[in-house]
Amino acid sequence: MKLQELIKQIQINRIEGNPELEINGINIDSRLIQPGNLFIALKGTQSDGHQYIPVAIEKGATAIVCETLPDSLNESVTYIVTPDTEVATGKLATHFFGNPTEKLDLIGVTGTNGKTTTTTLLYNVFRYFGYKTGLLSTVCNYIDGEELPTTHTTPDPITLNRLLGEMADAGCKYVFMEVSSHALAQKRISGLKFKGGIFTNLTRDHLDYHETFANYLKAKKTFFDQLPKNAFSLTNLDDKNGLVMTQNTRSTVYTYSLRSLADFKGKLLESHFEGMILNFNQKELIVQFIGKFNAYNLLAVFGAACLLGKKEEDVLVALSTLTPVNGRFESLRSPKGYTAIVDYAHTPDALVNVLNAIHGVLEGKGQVITVVGAGGNRDKGKRPIMAQEAVKGSNRVIITSDNPRFEEPQTIIEDMLAGLDKEQRKNVLAITDRREAIRTACMLAQTGDVVLVAGKGHETYQEIKGVKHHFDDKEILKEVFEEEK
Numbered sequence: 001m002k003l004q005e006l007i008k009q010i011q012i013n014r015i016e017g018n019p020e021l022e023i024n025g026i027n028i029d030s031r032l033i034q035p036g037n038l039f040i041a042l043k044g045t046q047s048d049g050h051q052y053i054p055v056a057i058e059k060g061a062t063a064i065v066c067e068t069l070p071d072s073l074n075e076s077v078t079y080i081v082t083p084d085t086e087v088a089t090g091k092l093a094t095h096f097f098g099n100p101t102e103k104l105d106l107i108g109v110t111g112t113n114g115k116t117t118t119t120t121l122l123y124n125v126f127r128y129f130g131y132k133t134g135l136l137s138t139v140c141n142y143i144d145g146e147e148l149p150t151t152h153t154t155p156d157p158i159t160l161n162r163l164l165g166e167m168a169d170a171g172c173k174y175v176f177m178e179v180s181s182h183a184l185a186q187k188r189i190s191g192l193k194f195k196g197g198i199f200t201n202l203t204r205d206h207l208d209y210h211e212t213f214a215n216y217l218k219a220k221k222t223f224f225d226q227l228p229k230n231a232f233s234l235t236n237l238d239d240k241n242g243l244v245m246t247q248n249t250r251s252t253v254y255t256y257s258l259r260s261l262a263d264f265k266g267k268l269l270e271s272h273f274e275g276m277i278l279n280f281n282q283k284e285l286i287v288q289f290i291g292k293f294n295a296y297n298l299l300a301v302f303g304a305a306c307l308l309g310k311k312e313e314d315v316l317v318a319l320s321t322l323t324p325v326n327g328r329f330e331s332l333r334s335p336k337g338y339t340a341i342v343d344y345a346h347t348p349d350a351l352v353n354v355l356n357a358i359h360g361v362l363e364g365k366g367q368v369i370t371v372v373g374a375g376g377n378r379d380k381g382k383r384p385i386m387a388q389e390a391v392k393g394s395n396r397v398i399i400t401s402d403n404p405r406f407e408e409p410q411t412i413i414e415d416m417l418a419g420l421d422k423e424q425r426k427n428v429l430a431i432t433d434r435r436e437a438i439r440t441a442c443m444l445a446q447t448g449d450v451v452l453v454a455g456k457g458h459e460t461y462q463e464i465k466g467v468k469h470h471f472d473d474k475e476i477l478k479e480v481f482e483e484e485k
């Protein structure tokens with residue numbers, strides 16, 4: 001592709017060199033540059049891409065997009081100066097990969113909790129209807145039935161547009177995508193055209209990055225602010241920020257609710273560990289999911305599928321066939337007669353939702369033993385809150401290691417314990433080794449009890465000092481179950 005054609009998509013302050021070059025690839029990582037590539041210098045949170053311009057040129061970059069020119073220019077390289085390389089990256093990537101979102105219907109899902117479940121269930125619903133469908137999520141990316149590994153909730157703009165291009169080429173009609181607050185703040189979705197957006201809920205998370213809840217909210221809201229007039233917004237009316245999200249959008253706004261009149265109205269009729277009976281828009285259905293939070297997720301899926309042209313009755317049939325997403329309220333039955341539940345809950349609100357769902361089924365007939373930790377190098381303010389919520393909703397709590405990253409596990413545990421008073425600590429154990437913490441919880445459990453293992457869900461690793469070690473909560477539970485036989 002001609003550089004001149006590619007850079008028509010962005011605001012240009014200055015060009016140094018020949019804009020008629022042929023560009024055979026684009027990248028934001030200087031280490032991945034190939035001869036003939038365009039390198040975009042991003043000012044990231046960890047480092048400034050401008051300092052890697054010489055490395056990119058050494059590896060063969062023939063064009064550079066930057067915000068400020070280097071002190072010395074290479075005569076064989078073309079430099080394009082733009083005011084914001086974050087904005088430019090998405091637009092350049094979209095055009096380079098053939099504007100894939102003009103060839104498919106892209107639906108974005110944002111919020112604190114429920115993004116993975118909502119996107120994955122939508123992906124499964126539309127595959128049930130026979131469409132070739134794409135998924136971009138925390139757990140895994142899919143191009144129709146082809147599974148691709150994932151490292152971020154929302155990939156960088158280059159990876160994102162390449163994947164979307166592959167989805168379009170594969171004939172995907174719909175793509176469902178998690179949109180994280182980091183991606184919104186870093187303008188990773190710049191240049192993409194969305195058919196619709198879904199808001200799940202908003203509670204405290206990622207304040208290590210956004211610093212304040214107001215900044216976090218603002219980042220989420222920009223997604224709806226940017227939706228075009230011909231798109232739809234589907235927002236959770238029961239969340240206090242539901243209508244805040246859509247107050248400045250140009251899209252057509254629809255609502256869903258379990259408590260109020262809404263475009264898509266739901267009601268939870270019965271809940272068991274095997275599933276729930278729900279009522280959506282005056283029609284009953286039985287699903288293999290548990291908890292009010294999942295009722296919200298399913299209601300969002302129901303609403304979005306209807307807004308994409310599907311009949312209500314057909315969507316309800318599709319929902320009744322679905323199974324829980326990997327690591328989201330997965331239930332395992334112990335030979336001793338207790339139930340173990342593995343869930344990704346890693347925020348106070350998510351933990352409360354899961355515990356409430358468990359109590360909704362138990363109705364006081366069994367005890368809840370919760371194993372929980374908190375990630376290292378993340379929002380420290382939520383650590384004591386996580387411990388408090390765990391104690392409020394459990395009979396016994398074992399505080400343990402999660403992904404300590406570059407922090408000491410014991411320090412994280414102490415931060416959590418600091419949120420508890422002397423009385424609350426009476427029913428709390430601190431066991432740093434997560435394997436032993438899970439084993440201990442199982443030893444304490446009796447017939448009819450529930451062991452909740454929270455925080456990691458689908459993850460199959462523990463990140464310690466920059467190294468990911470294999471660790472799977474479900475595997476540990478299954479090992480314990482074998483020993484119980």
